[in-house]
Amino acid sequence: MGHYTTVMGSLESFERGHLSIIDDDPKHYCYSNVFEVASKSRPYDKVAVAKNLDYVIEAIRAEGTSDWFAASHDEFVVVMDGEVTVSFVEPGDSVIARSKDGTQRLPRPPNGKKMGRIHLKRGHQALLPKGAAYQFSAARPSVMIQQTILGDLTQQKWAEICTH
Amino acid sequence: MAMPESAAVRGPARPPQFNVVMSEPDPKTGFRAFELGQFHFLRDDYFVHLSWPTPQGRLEHRMSADAFLRSLMRDVAWGFFYGWVNFDPMFGSRNLYGRVQFFAGRYHEAYHKAGLSYVEEFDSPFAMATCKAILRDWCSAGFDPFAAPEETGSTWAGPKNGDNIEAIERTRVATKRMPGMSGDSPLRDDLPVNRAFADVPQDDPVIEVEPGFEGKLHAINLFKYLSRSDVTWNPSVTSVCRESLFCPTTEEYILPIKHGNDRVEWFVQLTDEIEWEVEDKETGKPRARLLMRPGDVASMPADIRHQGFATKRSMLLVWENARMDLPKLYETGQLKPYPVEF
Structure with missing residues (x-):
């Protein structure tokens, strides 16, 4: 039986594939790479790398401690490189706009009850439950993708990140 | 309790019965022939022969049985999936969500332009029953159409040799929020690492x-x-x-x-x-x-x-x-x- 090595990417070591156009517009494929996007991002910038009408996948460089965030719907993160801790607190006096989609930045740290923490490594996926305030921290630069809805914090820079 | 990926969701214990049109087993190969509307399906040791009506008479198309069964398995497991499932450039299905079209030559430019294509629409449950019956009859023991070739080998070839019902009674895991949560789909911790x-x-x-x-x-x-x-x-x-x-x-x-x-x-x-x-x-x-x-x-x-x-x-x-x-x-x-x- 052969020996297999599973290849994963990282901020320090990634190699993009290749888009070859035969008869189409390369823009239609929105071809990018989350490690490359994160390598050029500021910590906790939420850069859309995929968009399906109102829904997005954002590439996030996790480094240091983030602001506090929340959403009126479930969100999810998958760590693609490094290690990230997520702290969860009830929002308390911080109001989460129910009518607003996407990640919301809380104007001040939440003062509700502490809910707990999750320590994530590469390949781990966490639920960011609807209505809970959460904060990321990473001791060294790490990369996450976040499944959410297009929101005020989503950055769209397709011309910068995509092959065209 | 973890379970194989697609065993987590199965159809109802007593699914509705449909009159799937099939022949008696062929005395030489042991496989049955099937009909779905005007489509006819026949398999031998290596190939699936499917045919459909055209103005020039019935046209026959041949696929490797291996490729046909792997494609049919996905069509069944995905409930005809989103959109089109092309088994190859000639034959496939289009999901109309509640109804399903099967087509031959419709999305092959040359055949379609020549007037040799054919499309027929069915209630999805009836088409699904026919597809499942084909899989049950045509997948011999040891052949798992979901597995990689290195894992399932050439067990698909040759005359009928038993069956592999467990492998083909699969459908996608249904997750409501995230696997492993209370009341949601299971994790796979007690399954082996590939x-x-x-x-x-x-x-x-x-x-x-x-x-x-x-x-x-x-x-x-x-x-x-x-x-x-x-x-x-x-x-x-x-x-x-x-x-x-x-x-x-x-x-x-x-x-x-x-x-x-x-x-x-x-x-x-x-x-x-x-x-x-x-x-x-x-x-x-x-x-x-x-x-x-x-x-x-x-x-x-x-x-x-x-x-x-x-x-x-x-x-x-x-x-x-x-x-x-x-x-x-x-x-x-x-x-x-x-x-x-x-």
């Missing part, structure tokens, strides 16, 4: 929950979960954000079908690499080729068909928008076939 992912770390996230919030916080090792998938090219949902579905899957060898999109879908390559061939959905003319490596992200527009190739088993995140009105919006031009303008 040989190709023996080096994937199996540690779980550390969850520290404050009293009173038990069950509110949740995390899994997604790569561990995927490393224990017992099937290939079979997306299953691992997170649900309204209609946004993360559907990761493990891919080895060839995607048996060419998937024709009825909406935009997206791929995020999690590990290793896959090469995609992208063709025009209507004509089959090549439009692009795409080599995806870890971290690569690409959309698959709503007007294409695509087929993937992976030498080493890889992890791919397929991202779907499950809105039911999308096929109509794209077909009528109310939405452009690509996701973003820039």
Whole structure:
């Protein structure tokens, strides 16, 4: 039986594939790479790398401690490189706009009850439950993708990140 | 209790009965022949012969039984999936959600222009019953149409030799929010790690929950979960954000079908690499080729068909928008076939 090595990417070591156009517009494929996007991002910038009408996948460089965030719907993160801790607190006096989609930045740290923490490594996926305030921290630069809805914090820079 | 990927959801214990049209077993091969409307299906040791009516009489098309059964397995397991499931450039199905079309030559430019194509529409449950009956009869013991060739070998070939009902009674895992949550789909911790992912770390996230919030916080090792998938090219949902579905899957060898999109879908390559061939959905003319490596992200527009190739088993995140009105919006031009303008 052969020996297999599973290849994963990282901020320090990634190699993009290749888009070859035969008869189409390369823009239609929105071809990018989350490690490359994160390598050029500021910590906790939420850069859309995929968009399906109102829904997005954002590439996030996790480094240091983030602001506090929340959403009126479930969100999810998958760590693609490094290690990230997520702290969860009830929002308390911080109001989460129910009518607003996407990640919301809380104007001040939440003062509700502490809910707990999750320590994530590469390949781990966490639920960011609807209505809970959460904060990321990473001791060294790490990369996450976040499944959410297009929101005020989503950055769209397709011309910068995509092959065209 | 973990279970094989697609055993988690099965049909009702007593499914409705349909009059599937089939012959007695052939005395030489042991396989039955089947009819679905005007489509006729016959298999021998190596090939599936399917035929349909044309103005010039019945036209026959031949596929390797291996390729046909792998494609049919996906069509069945996915409930005819989103849009078009092209078994090859000639034959396939189109999901109308409640009804399903089967076609021959319709999306092969030459055959269609020559008037040799044929399309027939069926109630999905009846077509599904016929497809399942074919799989039950034509998959011999040892042949798992979901498995990689190295795992299931050449057991598909030759005359009928028993069956493999357990392998074909599979359907996609139904996840409501995230696997492993109370009342949701199971994890796969007691399934073996696939040989190709023996080096994937199996540690779980550390969850520290404050009293009173038990069950509110949740995390899994997604790569561990995927490393224990017992099937290939079979997306299953691992997170649900309204209609946004993360559907990761493990891919080895060839995607048996060419998937024709009825909406935009997206791929995020999690590990290793896959090469995609992208063709025009209507004509089959090549439009692009795409080599995806870890971290690569690409959309698959709503007007294409695509087929993937992976030498080493890889992890791919397929991202779907499950809105039911999308096929109509794209077909009528109310939405452009690509996701973003820039």
